[in-house]
Amino acid sequence: MSMQSVSNPPDDDLDIEAAPAAEIVPGKRGTAPIIDSSFAQLLVGGQDDVGGPAAPPVQRTRTVFGPDERVRILDTKAAPWRMICALGIEGSTASFVGSGALIGPKTVLTAGHCVFHKALMGGWAKRITVIPGRNGADFPFGSTVATRFVTLDDWTERQDPDFDVAVIRLEEPIGDATGTFAFASLPKAELKNARVNISGYPADRGYGEEQYFHADQVTSVGPHRVFYQVDTYGGQSGAPVWTYRGDDRTNPIQVAIHAYGVGGATTASGAANSAPRITPELLRQIKAWLAEDGG
């Protein structure tokens, strides 16, 4: 049975940029063995100094910028890769692939359109198969079928890309084994030029079955979305956009939920992929969802 969450509507007067400090909900390490992974050297955090004038806006239809720099993750039994889920989404008339991230033992954070889309699915998804750390035919933490989903009324009623966020509610606490992402509302000053990581299950490489990763810099920060030229492709909807603080690379902090390619997303910094940003208000909502799931 799918569920709807009645969320607080967005407050346009809320001065998101006035939020003085980051608010972070910590993740958990998980009970599965800690595995050293050579892919950990790919992870990025902190911020870059960017100088020079902004590039002029360019309208593009590609979501991979220049040479494809995505890397296939083979160590999906290691964190943080094992906390990232391949999604098999069944709508009323078609099935789709997507991605998500475990933020609680029974809670997967993903894009709103992975659970509800009027045009693509005729409304709510019927069921979603969740496979954490999927690596081709290998399901290192098993899989589970979910039928309970929650999203924002700004998404169900207006399909507003700024509020394209949802959670999938699991019957089994798979996140106890894999561990979970921390998630945070970071102020614009900390997000601007932040180095972010995105990993998910694209269709073009791996057919929604293999995890691919890339990292790059945030190019622009809006009130409700972050923009970046991290290479992504269809199937990575719902993938976590995460960073690290300082030199730490063991505590991934999700700051946004990847949802869109470059279509229509021209910014002063040029064409970019984008994700709804975890604002203070959205953070409160996600915490509430997590609490309802017992996380």
Place this chain on the structure above:
Amino acid sequence: MVAGRVIDTAGAPVAGALVAFEGAVPFPEMPLRTDADGRFRIRLPAAPFTVTAHHRTGRAAPVEIGAAEEDIPPLVLGGGAD
């Protein structure tokens, strides 16, 4: 509503291919799977799109469709995998 079909070089339908859509408007990065007959139907915003199909047996060359098109030419999977 836009309809299409994924076939192989012999003209046989390809079930379970992933069809991705990239456009000049915000659109979810969520490809759909073809049915048992290799067919798919999707409601797209009124804008140009690039449509590409992917399968372990190959990849179809991208097809550009206009804002008002309803029938996509067959997406023919190439001989090599991605």
